[in-house]
Amino acid sequence: MITAEQKPIQEIIQYIAPYSRILLVGCNECVTVCAAGGRKEVGLLASALHLNSLKQGKTIDIKEITLERQCDPEYVEELAPYIDGADAVVSMACGCGVQSVAGRFKTSPVFPAVNTRFMGASLGQGVWAERCKGCGDCVLGITGGICPVARCSKHLFNGPCGGTSNGQCEISPDVDCAWRLIWERLKELGMENRYEDLMNAKDWRPGGAAGPGKIIREDLAQ
Amino acid sequence: MNTESRLEKILASGELAVTSECGPPRGALPEKVKEKSALLKDHVDGINVTDNQTAMVRMSSFAAAVIIKQMGLDPIMQMVARDRNRLAMQSDIIGAYAFGINTMLCLSGDHAKFGDHPMAQGVFDLDSVQMINMVRRMRDEETFQGGAKIDGAPKMFIGAAANPFADPFELRVMRLAKKIKAGVDFIQTQCIFNLDKFEEWMKGVTDRGLDEKVHILAGITPMKSVGMARYMKNKVPGMDIPDAVIKRLEGVSKEQQPEEGIKMAVESIERIKAIKGVHGFHIMAIEWEEKVPQIVEQAGLYPRPAV
Numbered sequence: 001m002i003t004a005e006q007k008p009i010q011e012i013i014q015y016i017a018p019y020s021r022i023l024l025v026g027c028n029e030c031v032t033v034c035a036a037g038g039r040k041e042v043g044l045l046a047s048a049l050h051l052n053s054l055k056q057g058k059t060i061d062i063k064e065i066t067l068e069r070q071c072d073p074e075y076v077e078e079l080a081p082y083i084d085g086a087d088a089v090v091s092m093a094c095g096c097g098v099q100s101v102a103g104r105f106k107t108s109p110v111f112p113a114v115n116t117r118f119m120g121a122s123l124g125q126g127v128w129a130e131r132c133k134g135c136g137d138c139v140l141g142i143t144g145g146i147c148p149v150a151r152c153s154k155h156l157f158n159g160p161c162g163g164t165s166n167g168q169c170e171i172s173p174d175v176d177c178a179w180r181l182i183w184e185r186l187k188e189l190g191m192e193n194r195y196e197d198l199m200n201a202k203d204w205r206p207g208g209a210a211g212p213g214k215i216i217r218e219d220l221a222q
Numbered sequence: 223m224n225t226e227s228r229l230e231k232i233l234a235s236g237e238l239a240v241t242s243e244c245g246p247p248r249g250a251l252p253e254k255v256k257e258k259s260a261l262l263k264d265h266v267d268g269i270n271v272t273d274n275q276t277a278m279v280r281m282s283s284f285a286a287a288v289i290i291k292q293m294g295l296d297p298i299m300q301m302v303a304r305d306r307n308r309l310a311m312q313s314d315i316i317g318a319y320a321f322g323i324n325t326m327l328c329l330s331g332d333h334a335k336f337g338d339h340p341m342a343q344g345v346f347d348l349d350s351v352q353m354i355n356m357v358r359r360m361r362d363e364e365t366f367q368g369g370a371k372i373d374g375a376p377k378m379f380i381g382a383a384a385n386p387f388a389d390p391f392e393l394r395v396m397r398l399a400k401k402i403k404a405g406v407d408f409i410q411t412q413c414i415f416n417l418d419k420f421e422e423w424m425k426g427v428t429d430r431g432l433d434e435k436v437h438i439l440a441g442i443t444p445m446k447s448v449g450m451a452r453y454m455k456n457k458v459p460g461m462d463i464p465d466a467v468i469k470r471l472e473g474v475s476k477e478q479q480p481e482e483g484i485k486m487a488v489e490s491i492e493r494i495k496a497i498k499g500v501h502g503f504h505i506m507a508i509e510w511e512e513k514v515p516q517i518v519e520q521a522g523l524y525p526r527p528a529v
């Protein structure tokens with residue numbers, strides 16, 4: 001999923017300072033799972049903003065809505081009845097959601113309340129770690145199911161580099177060396193001999209080097 | 223012989239090669255490059271020019287290598303994958319070769335986290351193995367990485383690094399094999415302090431016959447002080463400093479530590495000379511270049527052969 005973290009409250013307060021009627025929009029997908037921008041976080045942020053405006057001696061009107069999916073026009077449309085009643089929109093979705101809302105309602109300022117971080121997986125309660133860079137040409141089939149693009153700090157295709165120490169990455173003892181993991185997994189799979197296959201220079205086009213990515217499924221597109 | 227490289231000629235002659243290094247200055251001070259190189263000039267066959275080492279901005283390795291070349295010496299231009307994409311690498315390689323620089327070293331590069339621009343985005347368009355392969359194809363097939371023909375192909379003698387001490391240890395010979403497969407000509411190793419482990423690695427290398435496919439230059443660094451030894455043990459990634467090294471330096475007075483460090487370096491060279499497959503030494507006297515001639519002489523590697 002896409003992970004995110006709430007922005008510092010002061011940054012959000014600065015964005016909305018000129019406005020008094022706010023439409024605060026959460027998303028029921030990834031940001032709900034990573035507890036950054038779901039219904040619960042929308043409620044908490046609304047309370048915090050109310051509290052702040054009281055302290056400033058101002059009144060603020062906040063309409064709270066959490067959409068099923070903020071990156072989908074069908075659900076974004078649900079905001080239409082409320083948009084005229086708001087001076088500004090604050091979105092707690094990932095950057096995809098923020099842009100879907102901004103693209104639909106062209107005269108409303110839309111501000112992000114979260115920082116979108118990475119595509120990751122949950123490692124346990126309250127812990128998420130990056131697992132995919134969206135490089136567009138998946139190599140997991142030849143790297144034992146561990147991604148060198150997302151998990152090697154230098155995204156080496158022929159690692160490990162010389163900085164590995166006690167099996168950990170040179171940047172931090174808290175970061176596993178991806179190539180140590182790849183090697184251990186190849187051994188478990190009895191595929192050690194694959195290690196010496198040269199991995200050729202990567203074509204970065206599918207991952208963004210060719211410009212913004214776009215998928216058109218002719219069978220589905222209308 | 224693939225190139226005009228002095229280092230290649232020395233290695234082909236069967237003599238033990240000696241290289242050293244010059245870290246470019248953190249400013250536009252060409253005289254610093256000249257001073258450091260002048261200290262090394264009669265005692266080495268090539269001078270590595272580091273490329274933003276430890277991710278600190280310095281004069282480019284290309285520019286410093288040109289200065290050294292213009293002194294009539296033999297620079298080994300280092301290039302890290304961290305700071306350049308394949309376009310920038312290839313244009314710099316052609317540019318360097320146009321100035322007569324014919325020997326280079328392909329490296330991944332320390333992570334930007336360690337330097338003075340930790341906020342920088344690392345490039346890593348290629349890794350060091352892919353860079354080796356690109357430079358080899360530029361030389362042997364006269365083609366760019368993208369496939370087009372080069373008019374005036376750069377004929378580089380291609381080096382790379384190997385760290386026998388990083389783990390997983392069992393991968394360290396295999397990774398060398400990958401670099402050989404990619405087309406590397408010579409290897410300069412990480413600084414060797416754990417000689418037992420280096421011998422074990424070299425045994426793995428020779429058991430596979432890899433020493434017949436690549437020239438290995440053993441990395442030697444003289445310790446200036448026990449403080450430096452402790453720092454390298456604790457702070458430098460991938461460094462293996464046995465406690466015995468620290469104990470020995472602790473055993474002499476502070477004033478005697480530099481001399482003891484040099485003695486230890488010379489002893490290491492003597493022991494490593496006996497190891498099958500070692501074809502030379504890469505002496506990295508960090509900000510201590512003036513001691514390189516003494517080490518080379520005491521280790522019986524002077525005078526350098528004429529080629």
